[in-house]
Amino acid sequence: MSANKNLRGIIALVLAAALFALMDAGMKLLVQHYPAMQVTALRSLASLPLVYLYVAVRGRRAALLQARWPLHLLRGAMAILMLVAFVIGLEHLPMTETYAIFFVAPLLITALSVPILGETVGPARWAAIVTGLAGMLIVLRPTGSGVMTLAGLAVIVSAICYSISAIAVRILGRTDSMESLMFWLISVLALGSTALAWPGWLPVRAHDGWLIAAIGITGFCGQFGITYAFRHGEASAVAPFEYTALVWTIGLDRLLWHTSPDRYTLLGAAIIIGSGVFLVRREQVHVEAEHP
Numbered sequence: 001m002s003a004n005k006n007l008r009g010i011i012a013l014v015l016a017a018a019l020f021a022l023m024d025a026g027m028k029l030l031v032q033h034y035p036a037m038q039v040t041a042l043r044s045l046a047s048l049p050l051v052y053l054y055v056a057v058r059g060r061r062a063a064l065l066q067a068r069w070p071l072h073l074l075r076g077a078m079a080i081l082m083l084v085a086f087v088i089g090l091e092h093l094p095m096t097e098t099y100a101i102f103f104v105a106p107l108l109i110t111a112l113s114v115p116i117l118g119e120t121v122g123p124a125r126w127a128a129i130v131t132g133l134a135g136m137l138i139v140l141r142p143t144g145s146g147v148m149t150l151a152g153l154a155v156i157v158s159a160i161c162y163s164i165s166a167i168a169v170r171i172l173g174r175t176d177s178m179e180s181l182m183f184w185l186i187s188v189l190a191l192g193s194t195a196l197a198w199p200g201w202l203p204v205r206a207h208d209g210w211l212i213a214a215i216g217i218t219g220f221c222g223q224f225g226i227t228y229a230f231r232h233g234e235a236s237a238v239a240p241f242e243y244t245a246l247v248w249t250i251g252l253d254r255l256l257w258h259t260s261p262d263r264y265t266l267l268g269a270a271i272i273i274g275s276g277v278f279l280v281r282r283e284q285v286h287v288e289a290e291h292p
Contacts, residue, residue, distance in 0.1 A: 005232050005233055006233045006234055006237040006238065007233075008228075008232050008233065009228070009229040009230070009231075009232045009233020009234075009237070009238040010229070010233060010237065010238055010241050012225045012226075012228045012229040012232070012233075013225065013226060013229035013230075013233075013238050013239075013241045013242055013244075014241050014244050015225050016221075016222045016223075016224075016225030016226045016229060016242075017222075017241070017242055017243075017244045017245035017248060018244075018245075018248050019218040019219075019221050019222035019225065020218070020219070020222040020245060021095070021099075021245050021248035021249050021252060022214070022218045022248075022252075023043070023214075023215045023218040023219045023222060024086075024090060024095060024098075024099075024249075025095065025252045025256060026211050026212075026214050026215040026218070027039050027043060027087055027090060027215055028087075028090040028091070028095060029211060029256075030042065030208065030211060030212070030215075031087050031088075031090060031091040032091070033202075033205070033208070034202055034204075035197065035200050035202070036084050036087040036088050036091065037084055037193060037196050037197040037200070038197040038200070038201055038202060039087050040080065040083040040084050040087060040189075040193040040197070041190065041193040041194040041196075041197040042204070042212050042215070043083065043212075043215050043216065043219060044083075044186055044189040044190040044193055044194075045190050045194065045216075046212050046213060046215055046216025046217075046219070047186055047190075047216045047219050047220045048186055048187070048190050048216075049216075050216065050217070050220040051182055051183060051186045051187075051220065052183070054179075054182065054220075054224075055179050055182070055183050058179055060177060060179040063176075063177040063179050063180055064177075064179060064180050064183050064184070066175070066176060066177065066180065067176055067180050067184060068171075068172060068175060068176060071168050071171060071172050072172070072176075072180075072184040072185070072188065073188060074164075074168055075165050075168045075169070075172070075184075075185055075188075076184070076185060076187075076188025076189055076192060077188075077192070078161040078162070078164050078165040078168070079161070079165060079185060079188070079189045080188075080189055080192050080193050080196070081157070081158075081161045082157075082158045082161035082162050082165065083158075083189070083193070084193075085154040085155065085157040085158035085161065086098070086102065086154070086155060086158040088150075088151060088154040089101070089102075089151050089152070089154045089155035089158065091151070092149065092150075092151035093151050093152065093155070094249075094253045094257065094259045094261065095249040095252055095253050095257075096246065096249045096250050096253050096259075096260075096261040096265060096269075097139060097152075097261065097265050098155050098249075099245055099246055099249045099269075100136075100139045100246065100261075100265055100268055100269035100272060101136055101139055101140065101152060101155040101156060101159065102155055102158060102159050102162075103159075103243065103246075103269065103272045103273060103276060104132055104133060104135075104136045104156075104159050104272055105159040105162045105163050105166070106239075106276045106279060106280075107128070107129045107132040107133065107272070107275060107276060107279065108159060108160060108163035109163045109166050109167065110125060110129060110279055111129050112163055112164065112167055113167065113170075116167050117167065117170065117171075124282060125279055125282055128275040128278045128279050128282070129275070129279075131271060131274075131275045132271065132272045132275030132276060134271065135267075135268040135269070135270070135271025135272040135274075135275065136156075136268060136272060137268070138264055138267055138268030138271065139264065139265050139268035139269065139272075140152050140268075141264055169181060178227065182223070226242075235280065239280045240276075240277045240280060243273045243276065243277070246269055246273070
């Protein structure tokens with residue numbers, strides 16, 4: 001694959017990471033006034049028209065019916081729980097700490113691929129997973145005055161749900177189209193989260209309209225950017241740049257909430273990111289060995 005394609009993929013992923021950080025900052029602002037489930041519903045409802053427009057423009061409506069419904073429903077349920085738990089984390093933790101904990105998701109995906117997908121993970125990759133989990137404990141600091149709270153645990157739950165959803169995507173990707181994956185995810189997410197949020201729904205303030213629209217646009221564009229990045233660039237070259245999101249969260253924490261990560265958060269994040277980058281590089285070597 002050419003260096004030019006990799007460069008385009010890297011640029012797309014860096015922009016996507018920035019867009020997702022802006023989206024999460026918007027949700028962190030909203031959760032100060034609305035329940036976490038309602039924020040989840042507002043985020044999905046705001047993206048719904050954009051996803052439907054995307055499917056219509058692509059002209060692949062017939063492909064939507066070629067779907068493995070049980071896995072789509074599982075993925076939708078995981079997405080609801082993931083977003084609610086993540087929003088709870090954002091409500092009580094700085095964005096940087098929330099992201100640092102959530103970054104264990106790629107490690108969990110590798111670990112879960114063994115029992116679910118039957119993949120083989122060698123000693124080196126298991127060592128990277130354990131090292132990354134140790135980095136998470138440094139961020140949480142369970143024996144000190146860290147973030148081993150319900151909020152910190154909620155982010156761990158969010159990462160687990162994301163990992164299960166990612167495994168489901170690997171399976172669905174063998175038979176279902178990209179349009180189907182996007183359409184049914186956002187549809188189930190919007191319908192399910194709205195139904196769950198409805199009993200405690202609070203009136204939406206008029207001046208929050210721009211913020212709700214912004215999280216819908218940044219969420220959709222961020223997802224499109226990630227899709228473009230991994231379609232046009234090699235995973236081993238592109239994936240490590242997803243961690244640039246941490247830079248954006250540090251800046252947003254300083255700008256909006258006047259907080260900065262402490263040395264334990266930075267150290268733990270560095271360990272988690274290092275483990276994740278190692279796994280990505282190791283996976284590429286594994287693929288090249290199988291398909292020389």
